[in-house]
Amino acid sequence: MQSFGFLGLGIMGAPMAKNLLKAGFAVTVWNRSPEKCAELAALGAKVAAAPAEVTGSCAVTFAMLADPAAAEAVCFAPDGALQGIGAGRGYVDMSTVDAATSQKIGAAIAFKGGRFLEAPVSGSKKPAEDGTLIILAAGERELFDEALPALEKMGKKCLFLGELGNGARMKLIVNMVMGGMMTIFCEGLALAAKAGLRSSSLLDVLDAGALANPMFKLKGAQIVQGNFAPAFPLKHMQKDMRLAVALGDALGQPLFAAATANESFKKAKALGLSDDDFSAVFQAITS
Numbered sequence: 001m002q003s004f005g006f007l008g009l010g011i012m013g014a015p016m017a018k019n020l021l022k023a024g025f026a027v028t029v030w031n032r033s034p035e036k037c038a039e040l041a042a043l044g045a046k047v048a049a050a051p052a053e054v055t056g057s058c059a060v061t062f063a064m065l066a067d068p069a070a071a072e073a074v075c076f077a078p079d080g081a082l083q084g085i086g087a088g089r090g091y092v093d094m095s096t097v098d099a100a101t102s103q104k105i106g107a108a109i110a111f112k113g114g115r116f117l118e119a120p121v122s123g124s125k126k127p128a129e130d131g132t133l134i135i136l137a138a139g140e141r142e143l144f145d146e147a148l149p150a151l152e153k154m155g156k157k158c159l160f161l162g163e164l165g166n167g168a169r170m171k172l173i174v175n176m177v178m179g180g181m182m183t184i185f186c187e188g189l190a191l192a193a194k195a196g197l198r199s200s201s202l203l204d205v206l207d208a209g210a211l212a213n214p215m216f217k218l219k220g221a222q223i224v225q226g227n228f229a230p231a232f233p234l235k236h237m238q239k240d241m242r243l244a245v246a247l248g249d250a251l252g253q254p255l256f257a258a259a260t261a262n263e264s265f266k267k268a269k270a271l272g273l274s275d276d277d278f279s280a281v282f283q284a285i286t287s
């Protein structure tokens with residue numbers, strides 16, 4: 001039986017690690033706040049005291065962490081993931097970060113004789129629970145092939161996109177489109193309300209035509225109910241918008257719509273909505 005490590009048991013990491021356990025793999029977990037390991041331990045996971053203990057005992061370790069700062073902290077801390085990496089060991093970072101962060105971590109892992117893959121995911125809490133994420137991997141092809149039996153338990157589609165950085169860039173572009181769609185959708189809902197139109201009517205009209213999509217359907221109903229329980233925390237969406245705008249900056253691509261949407265998410269953070277769902281940008285737009 002293959003054994004895997006898993007670092008980071010947040011909204012996404014916990015159900016992803018659970019799916020590995022359910023598939024019968026031996027899994028060793030670690031989380032900064034150790035209480036989040038209890039549920040996984042009850043399902044049979046081994047719990048480690050530090051990331052180095054996980055990477056030092058598992059052939060392949062997955063990480064699912066908040067942002068570039070978290071991904072670097074977990075890798076480079078004195079008892080971090082890098083310390084446990086030896087010849088041939090695999091490290092698969094599934095966090096959404098920028099290409100430069102991913103390449104920095106990848107270079108450090110390679111320097112110690114390890115192998116690295118970035119594998120950010122598209123899809124939220126429910127697809128993480130259902131094992132139906134879309135996995136955007138790039139880096140070492142051999143490690144992708146070796147990790148595939150586990151990736152296939154977490155995702156319904158596992159793409160290999162080539163050289164390191166391509167997965168990170170693809171993920172940021174996808175989320176930039178999503179953040180832009182969410183802000184214009186919320187502006188539409190706000191405008192409809194001011195125009196005396198029923199929100200439910202707008203949702204029905206959108207859903208009946210070419211603009212229909214699962215995100216408008218799911219989030220629209222929740223926004224109308226005032227339900228902003230986090231599936232994708234707003235602070236992470238703003239991080240992705242910020243990193244996408246920076247990518248546009250680096251590549252000389254104007255991103256007028258994305259830059260404006262980023263401002264709405266920044267305003268939402270300033271209003272204290274960081275830990276709500278990213279659809280809570282509606283509250284910033286209507287405030």
Ligand code: NAP
Pocket residue numbers: 007008009010011012013031032033036064065066067069070073074094095096097121122123124125231232233236237
């Ligand atoms: P989350 O619930 O906020 O979990 C974040 C994880 O990172 C937790 O395990 C947290 O540990 C850990 N962490 C944060 N800062 C850390 C630090 N400095 N050192 C060590 N650990 C740290 O976030 P999530 O929704 O699971 O998202 C995880 C990643 O997936 C993010 O990059 C996000 O952009 C991406 N993503 C999320 C979704 C979604 O819908 N939620 C979808 C696709 C991609 P603690 O438990 O100790 O705080």
